[in-house]
Amino acid sequence: MTGPVVAGIGWITPQGPGRGREAREFPMTPGPIPPVNREDVFPEPNLRFGRLPQYSRVGLAAIAFALRDAGMEQWKTKRFAGLVASTRAGCLVTDIEYYNTVLPEGGGLPSPNLFSSTLPTCFLGEAAIQFGLTGPTLIVNDPAKDALSGVRMALESLSWGECGTMLAGHIDLPAGPAIPGISPPWTGGLFMVLENARDSIANGYGTLDLSDGGAVLHNGIGVPGLNELVRACLAFRGPS
Amino acid sequence: MSEVLITATASITGLGPDLDTTWRRLLAGETAVRPILRFDAGRYSTRNASWIEGLETRGDRSLLYPLLERLLDGFVPLPPGCRLVAATTKGCIDTFERVRKGLPGAVDDIPVSGPLAWLAARLGLDDPGVNVNSACASSTMAVARAAAMIASGRADAVLVVCMDLVSEFILSGFSSLQALDPAGCRPFDRNRNGLSIGEGGAALLMMSAEKARGKGIRGIGSVVGWGAANDATHVTAPARDGCGLIQAIRLAMAKASIGPDDISAINAHGTGTVYNDAMEATAFESVFGSRRIPLNSLKGAIGHTMGAAGGIEVAVGLRSLADRTLPPTTGFGEPMERCGFPVSPLPQPIGGRYLLSTNSGFGGINAALVLKGNPE
Numbered sequence: 245m246t247g248p249v250v251a252g253i254g255w256i257t258p259q260g261p262g263r264g265r266e267a268r269e270f271p272m273t274p275g276p277i278p279p280v281n282r283e284d285v286f287p288e289p290n291l292r293f294g295r296l297p298q299y300s301r302v303g304l305a306a307i308a309f310a311l312r313d314a315g316m317e318q319w320k321t322k323r324f325a326g327l328v329a330s331t332r333a334g335c336l337v338t339d340i341e342y343y344n345t346v347l348p349e350g351g352g353l354p355s356p357n358l359f360s361s362t363l364p365t366c367f368l369g370e371a372a373i374q375f376g377l378t379g380p381t382l383i384v385n386d387p388a389k390d391a392l393s394g395v396r397m398a399l400e401s402l403s404w405g406e407c408g409t410m411l412a413g414h415i416d417l418p419a420g421p422a423i424p425g426i427s428p429p430w431t432g433g434l435f436m437v438l439e440n441a442r443d444s445i446a447n448g449y450g451t452l453d454l455s456d457g458g459a460v461l462h463n464g465i466g467v468p469g470l471n472e473l474v475r476a477c478l479a480f481r482g483p484s
Numbered sequence: 485m486s487e488v489l490i491t492a493t494a495s496i497t498g499l500g501p502d503l504d505t506t507w508r509r510l511l512a513g514e515t516a517v518r519p520i521l522r523f524d525a526g527r528y529s530t531r532n533a534s535w536i537e538g539l540e541t542r543g544d545r546s547l548l549y550p551l552l553e554r555l556l557d558g559f560v561p562l563p564p565g566c567r568l569v570a571a572t573t574k575g576c577i578d579t580f581e582r583v584r585k586g587l588p589g590a591v592d593d594i595p596v597s598g599p600l601a602w603l604a605a606r607l608g609l610d611d612p613g614v615n616v617n618s619a620c621a622s623s624t625m626a627v628a629r630a631a632a633m634i635a636s637g638r639a640d641a642v643l644v645v646c647m648d649l650v651s652e653f654i655l656s657g658f659s660s661l662q663a664l665d666p667a668g669c670r671p672f673d674r675n676r677n678g679l680s681i682g683e684g685g686a687a688l689l690m691m692s693a694e695k696a697r698g699k700g701i702r703g704i705g706s707v708v709g710w711g712a713a714n715d716a717t718h719v720t721a722p723a724r725d726g727c728g729l730i731q732a733i734r735l736a737m738a739k740a741s742i743g744p745d746d747i748s749a750i751n752a753h754g755t756g757t758v759y760n761d762a763m764e765a766t767a768f769e770s771v772f773g774s775r776r777i778p779l780n781s782l783k784g785a786i787g788h789t790m791g792a793a794g795g796i797e798v799a800v801g802l803r804s805l806a807d808r809t810l811p812p813t814t815g816f817g818e819p820m821e822r823c824g825f826p827v828s829p830l831p832q833p834i835g836g837r838y839l840l841s842t843n844s845g846f847g848g849i850n851a852a853l854v855l856k857g858n859p860e
Contacts, residue, residue, distance in 0.1 A: 327714070332597060360661070365618055372715075379712075387612050424591070425592075
């Protein structure tokens, strides 16, 4: 049986935004994430985006690019598609920003807007609203360094028939000097649109499977991490 | 598909260090919501929360560890190859607060990988497992995940550990959202005015029925259905029409191969906020029509324990099925408008074998579980 098809890929990395069908390669070198502005993501004014902290912007932008890449950004009726992302540091950068408003020296007036984004799942909720996605929604915190736990969980959900489409990926931003010593091994946000092969109409980037031991397989070949998975997908599809 | 048993449970709440104490005090209609002594809460809309007495730790470590130590003290041995699925929304948030205040704190504890590694070492597990974060439905989603892992044959046994702390971070946030009831949480009450935060933990050992029975373990009950759906409507407020919760409940009942007539009790999320409780009543009405199923919420008694809520509610739900008694809804006085389901400040008898347990959270997340009690 064929595993799910990778129908679209989108990302925000230290090298900037990108999506599969516009990319020749997937450069990934460490560094700070550049600011993500509304114009980079949505051509039209977007009331919510400007109020989001950087962590949520990165995640929402990566999801938008993945759906655009799969030709699934536009919608009329809600879709039962799930959202799952792995993370190591979660929304720690937002937590820091919020808690600065709690500490008396920060003014002692806690920001309700920032507090609303201090759960790592909140950007998935933003994406659910923006794109009409009504499936299971979760973040998985995982000590694994391969940044593939979100993809693994999505593949499991698809194989269990929980839904036919999953947005799966990884998100992490370094905490910076506010809390030294917390620097995730992977920085940025990246999502893939995964569709059960029988449902997919997209001309995709190959298929994914899970080995019995939990390894992620691209077209039957194991990949050691998220970067390698993206590169394998891009190489399979070839230049646009 | 393998049947999924829950073979052991433990909980710790503001009402008590174990499930028996919590259960007894729940039935008595007591509440653990009281003034916080752990930090100065004077700046916020309430000073009250449900917190655990006597949690102490070395200066730079989180109170989450003594909470977990008490939770796991005396817990049954885990079978070989047991997997770990944890659920917390903010983990060692007190350590985060300490570090941001310039006080000593174990920075490695701040990412959830910290408590995961601690749990794996404490439990002697090779695999550190994962933490599921789905806002206030985290542990419901963790139980659903564990059930799916077992049902599909990916795991024979999974330990679900749920946990969250009362902290200034959380209290200040809900205070800023004007979501706290200074009088204490009053679920499904006409005069409800917000939630009370709480802290707690639960441990649930889940096993395939085949594996458990091979070891002579009968189990406490089963997880027979689970479902999750997003409202896709609002990030912090529930959908007024309950669309996500309705879908989650229907998915859970379909997975359990049962219909609305089979559910004999509902343990609702019941946060005591105006919109959550109204949304839940709308959703239950939509699914169950004119059936009047006993309904309760634990949050007036133990507060909203966030990432631990669903796990504690599963442990209590299984006890409810075993004792054929739904605990009181502490804080409830007058029925709210447009809720025809029986909610009571007293224990309610329940007759059948299936209990529905639901949770919802920020991000539009809804999750539902169907629990089945063991026959006599």
